[in-house]
Amino acid sequence: xxxxxxxxxxxxxxxxxxxxxxxxxxxxxxxxxxxxxxxxxxxxxxxxxxxxxxxxxxxxxxxxxxxxxxxxxxxxxxxxxxxxxxxxxxxxxxxxxxxxxxxxxxxxxxxxxxxxxxxxxxxxxxxxxxxxxxxxxxxxxxxxxxxxxxxxxxxxxxxxxxxxxxxxxxxxxxxxxxxxxxxxxxxxxxxxxxxxxxxxxxxxxxxxxxxxxxxxxxxxxxxxxxxxxxxxxxxxxxxxxxxxxxxxxxxxxxxxxxxxxxxxxxxxxxxxxxxxxxxxxxxxxxxxxxxxxxxxxxxxxxxxxxxxxxxxxxxxxxxxxxxxxxxxxxxxxxxxxxxxxxxxxxxxxxxxxxxxxxxxxxxxxxxxxxxxxxxxxxxxxxxxxxxxxxxxxxxxxxxxxxxxxxxxxxxxxxxxxxxxxxxxxxxxxxxxxxxxxxxxxxxxxxxxxxxxxxxxxxxxx
Amino acid sequence: xxxxxxxxxxxxxxxxxxxxxxxxxxxxxxxxxxxxxxxxxxxxxxxxxxxxxxxxxxxxxxxxxxxxxxxxxxxxxxxxxxxxxxxxxxxxxxxxxxxxxxxxxxxxxxxxxxxxxxxxxxxxxxxxxxxxxxxxxxxxxxxxxxxxxxxx
Numbered sequence: 001x002x003x004x005x006x007x008x009x010x011x012x013x014x015x016x017x018x019x020x021x022x023x024x025x026x027x028x029x030x031x032x033x034x035x036x037x038x039x040x041x042x043x044x045x046x047x048x049x050x051x052x053x054x055x056x057x058x059x060x061x062x063x064x065x066x067x068x069x070x071x072x073x074x075x076x077x078x079x080x081x082x083x084x085x086x087x088x089x090x091x092x093x094x095x096x097x098x099x100x101x102x103x104x105x106x107x108x109x110x111x112x113x114x115x116x117x118x119x120x121x122x123x124x125x126x127x128x129x130x131x132x133x134x135x136x137x138x139x140x141x142x143x144x145x146x147x148x149x150x151x152x153x154x155x156x157x158x159x160x161x162x163x164x165x166x167x168x169x170x171x172x173x174x175x176x177x178x179x180x181x182x183x184x185x186x187x188x189x190x191x192x193x194x195x196x197x198x199x200x201x202x203x204x205x206x207x208x209x210x211x212x213x214x215x216x217x218x219x220x221x222x223x224x225x226x227x228x229x230x231x232x233x234x235x236x237x238x239x240x241x242x243x244x245x246x247x248x249x250x251x252x253x254x255x256x257x258x259x260x261x262x263x264x265x266x267x268x269x270x271x272x273x274x275x276x277x278x279x280x281x282x283x284x285x286x287x288x289x290x291x292x293x294x295x296x297x298x299x300x301x302x303x304x305x306x307x308x309x310x311x312x313x314x315x316x317x318x319x320x321x322x323x324x325x326x327x328x329x330x331x332x333x334x335x336x337x338x339x340x341x342x343x344x345x346x347x348x349x350x351x352x353x354x355x356x357x358x359x360x361x362x363x364x365x366x367x368x369x370x371x372x373x374x375x376x377x378x379x380x381x382x383x384x385x386x387x388x389x390x391x392x393x394x395x396x397x398x399x400x401x402x403x404x405x406x407x408x409x410x411x412x413x414x415x416x417x418x419x420x421x422x423x424x425x426x427x428x429x430x431x432x433x434x435x436x437x438x439x440x441x442x443x444x445x446x447x448x449x450x451x452x453x454x455x456x457x458x459x460x461x
Numbered sequence: 462x463x464x465x466x467x468x469x470x471x472x473x474x475x476x477x478x479x480x481x482x483x484x485x486x487x488x489x490x491x492x493x494x495x496x497x498x499x500x501x502x503x504x505x506x507x508x509x510x511x512x513x514x515x516x517x518x519x520x521x522x523x524x525x526x527x528x529x530x531x532x533x534x535x536x537x538x539x540x541x542x543x544x545x546x547x548x549x550x551x552x553x554x555x556x557x558x559x560x561x562x563x564x565x566x567x568x569x570x571x572x573x574x575x576x577x578x579x580x581x582x583x584x585x586x587x588x589x590x591x592x593x594x595x596x597x598x599x600x601x602x603x604x605x606x607x608x609x610x611x612x613x
Contacts, residue, residue, distance in 0.1 A: 313580045
């Protein structure tokens with residue numbers, strides 16, 4: 001940038017104005033702007049906002065995150081004495097879009113009859129380098145109070161399911177997206193007279209009868225439609241500790257209780273925590289600690305400390321690709337399909353809805369090729385908010401992403417993956433014109449052996 | 462400050478706001494939609510106008526080439542951390558450029574940060590698509606890093 005001090009729009013407004021108009025006229029000369037646009041723009045004032053008082057931030061929730069990350073390395077005295085210059089990762093345009101989406105959609109929900117105290121929080125980060133671009137801590141983004149993005153530590157409900165399914169897909173000899181899961185009623189003896197009987201959200205048991213077993217569903221479909229019972233069985237078959245290990249590798253740092261209800265989201269996280277975990281998925285299995293700071297300099301510009309990009313390969317990319325494919329289907333045909341009303345046509349994203357017991361917490365987390373974002377909605381006193389993930393947080397998420405000019409997930413297939421047609425009813429190979437055929441990705445060599453006959457009357461719904 | 466880092470600067474007690482900066486066009490944009498707070502430092506590349514368009518255009522290609530020239534100078538003087546900082550800036554402009562990830566892996570290897578070097582080389586290969594030569598070089602780098610870990 002040419003002369004940031006020389007052309008300071010506040011202290012040297014005449015120069016800045018002259019410079020702006022020069023640029024506009026050059027653009028006109030080069031045919032990049034219409035003359036009437038240039039004329040109108042040149043007549044405008046600079047429209048620079050007045051300088052803020054130094055102690056008040058316009059983005060208190062983001063600055064709160066910066067302070068916490070700084071506190072790992074600096075004392076409060078260092079931070080509060082004059083001097084340090086801090087380069088943050090805040091992206092003002094993303095921040096603004098996020099604030100707008102949260103406020104607007106919460107107002108809209110309130111008009112639809114949702115409790116007037118409804119609150120929300122959101123975090124947006126860059127998929128490529130883990131830089132936090134926006135943090136919104138509540139409905140009023142200027143209010144420097146309770147920062148829900150960091151401190152609303154709530155049960156995440158079905159947002160946890162990708163960890164269960166990733167754990168399974170990491171064992172490709174045992175599980176593929178076409179594996180059949182059992183969604184029939186489940187009753188677990190927890191000992192001490194306690195029983196665990198998870199229910200599906202719609203209180204139905206899904207799937208079809210096959211080879212004498214009832215309620216068989218594809219692993220892919222169980223995640224896409226967020227079936228609780230099939231997920232609980234899958235998680236218990238692998239063991240809760242193994243799923244916890246996956247959560248840790250995704251980046252979860254909070255204490256977790258090792259019991260089966262964890263498999264359905266009885267685990268508390270903040271929106272920032274969730275963003276970290278979904279970031280690892282968005283980055284294809286590479287874990288990059290989310291950063292809000294790039295560098296710290298002394299008052300006279302000497303570098304004190306850099307916060308470098310740090311990458312760890314946490315998962316093999318192939319199972320992550322399979323999981324992300326199912327998370328894409330969530331937004332196309334599953335619990336997240338209403339995203340289509342909020343996103344530009346043809347935009348391809350991946351994500352997951354989450355709802356805690358009695359509709360207390362409404363979550364959506366997901367990603368495009370460039371942005372990963374998490375939205376939480378709920379009430380501060382933990383009363384039921386009356387919102388599912390798809391009715392509440394999903395809307396805000398879709399509104400945020402639609403404002404970002406984000407990039408669709410790429411359609412190209414990694415080298416070790418192939419697409420195979422599967423009969424949705426039995427998980428066997430199928431012709432593409434079979435009535436229940438669905439195309440699913442497989443790690444090469446792991447597709448099923450058997451061929452479905454595709455006959456309509458073989459199986460009853 | 463010098464040709465320092467990109468980013469949004471503010472003083473420690475007054476992190477109020479931000480002027481990201483990129484090019485002349487970006488300046489016009491910022492002036493017209495002026496956001497808030499304290500002014501940014503001297504910054505040659507802004508974060509997101511470029512990274513949102515991840516196809517390497519001629520302009521971003523030139524910016525990356527300029528940065529790579531500086532990287533070479535720093536590497537020549539064994540200023541590895543400065544080279545890494547410059548490579549991170551280049552990655553902000555072209556985040557899916559597998560060659561840049563490989564360069565960063567090499568710098569980390571030079572610094573003896575073997576685990577990080579390995580992860581960065583894997584990341585490079587994950588983005589390398591059909592570039593078999595680059596994948597081979599990444600595999601070699603990983604091999605060297607692993608051997609260094611077991612012998613050190």
